[in-house]
Amino acid sequence: MSLSSQDAVLLLPFLANGTLEGEELAQVQAAVDQDPALAAELAALENMRATMQADDTAYSPGELGLARLMRDIDAPHQQSTAPRARIWQIAAAILLAVAVGQTVLLTQTDPSGQGYELAGDTGAQFTITVHPDTAESDLRALLLAAEVEIVSGPSALGLYGLALLEGADAQAARARLQAASGIIASLDAVP
Amino acid sequence: MDQYAQLMRQIADGDRSALAALYRALEKPVYRFILSRLNDPHESSDLLHDVFIEIWRSASRFEGRSKVQTWIFGIAYRKVIDRHRKAGRTSLTDTPPEVIDDTDSAETCIVASQDAAQVRHCMDGLSDEHRSAIALAFWEDMSYREIAKVCDTAEGTIKTRIFHAKKLLMRCLSAFGPEVTS
Structure with missing residues (x-):
């Protein structure tokens, strides 16, 4: 039994992606062989598929995401991580606003005119700078994996102050940050 | 048994290295799929994380009646729908063509x-x-x-x-x- 033209059209995308089998494959292929319009459509679909598969512009979290996963699978059941992430982002934004305000204040009041220091005791254990092309998602995943949080910055020089989360190990955090040389441009312990 | 099904069995037994292997094999396509629907890299990273957390917790429920990839993409598919619902997003309407007359x-x-x-x-x-x-x-x-x-x-x-x-x-x-x- 041969396929109607309409049935063949419905199955054309699956001829293009190579998933048709057996009788269906033979019937759709026969319909394409007999109909130039179907053959043209198949060519367009094959092009589209090839273009999509070659378009590798989605940068997945990779090893940073795996580190975060390995940390979280031991955690007790909790809600989706997304709300936490948003809270983290909001907290970071507030800290950023405070830091910028403090930096401006220092710039205005410091008679030397330098104004590059962050005001106040932030409790930071590390200061870092990050490479300028770092994606926020990569930095966030690293900070989560290292169990640290931003408590100050960025300063005018691009310095962020990091504090350990409760129960986190300072040496392990330092090792993780040091290992992420693709993200962290400089790392210093705060005395 | 395909390699992913074997990994799923190991994950069901609590094997972290099997989860890592499955993650490395499938995180990129699953992420790409999620990103294509959310169009937000940060949100997509979070959802990918949630998908693999669910795999870790639900691996014992995988019965092997479908391919592992199908099962995992199904989880991702549902999680995006949940996310859309929570965010109150409605799908864009792209009205299908009424008349199929595009020979050119x-x-x-x-x-x-x-x-x-x-x-x-x-x-x-x-x-x-x-x-x-x-x-x-x-x-x-x-x-x-x-x-x-x-x-x-x-x-x-x-x-x-x-x-x-x-x-x-x-x-x-x-x-x-x-x-x-x-």
Whole structure:
């Protein structure tokens, strides 16, 4: 039994992606062989598929995401991580606003005119700078994996102050940050 | 038994290294699928994380009646829908073409379909359902039966969904193609 033209059209995308089998494959292929319009459509679909598969512009979290996963699978059941992430982002934004305000204040009041220091005791254990092309998602995943949080910055020089989360190990955090040389441009312990 | 099914058994037994192996094998396509539907890298990273957390917790419920990839993409598919619901997002309506009279569109869109930016632009104009179906068919090379399982819908629905999505894509791409002279 041969396929109607309409049935063949419905199955054309699956001829293009190579998933048709057996009788269906033979019937759709026969319909394409007999109909130039179907053959043209198949060519367009094959092009589209090839273009999509070659378009590798989605940068997945990779090893940073795996580190975060390995940390979280031991955690007790909790809600989706997304709300936490948003809270983290909001907290970071507030800290950023405070830091910028403090930096401006220092710039205005410091008679030397330098104004590059962050005001106040932030409790930071590390200061870092990050490479300028770092994606926020990569930095966030690293900070989560290292169990640290931003408590100050960025300063005018691009310095962020990091504090350990409760129960986190300072040496392990330092090792993780040091290992992420693709993200962290400089790392210093705060005395 | 395929390699992923073996990994799933190990994950069900609490094997962290098996989870890491599965993550390394599938995180990129699953992320790409999620990103194609959310269009937000940060949100997509979080959802990918949630998908693999669920795999870790639910691996023992995987019965092997479908491919592992189908099961995992099904989790991702549902989580995106949940996220859309929570965010109060409604799918863009991309009304399917009423009249199928585009004899020229296949030829005119052949050139345009070789340009990734144009394909991406046209994909962005599709509704979530259409975009999901095309993504699974052309990125993941899934059969219509597998896509139906991922989307938990009838095989016929997937065929017509992809048919309409394909028409919309070709119509959009035709606009980028060379002018056809009669």
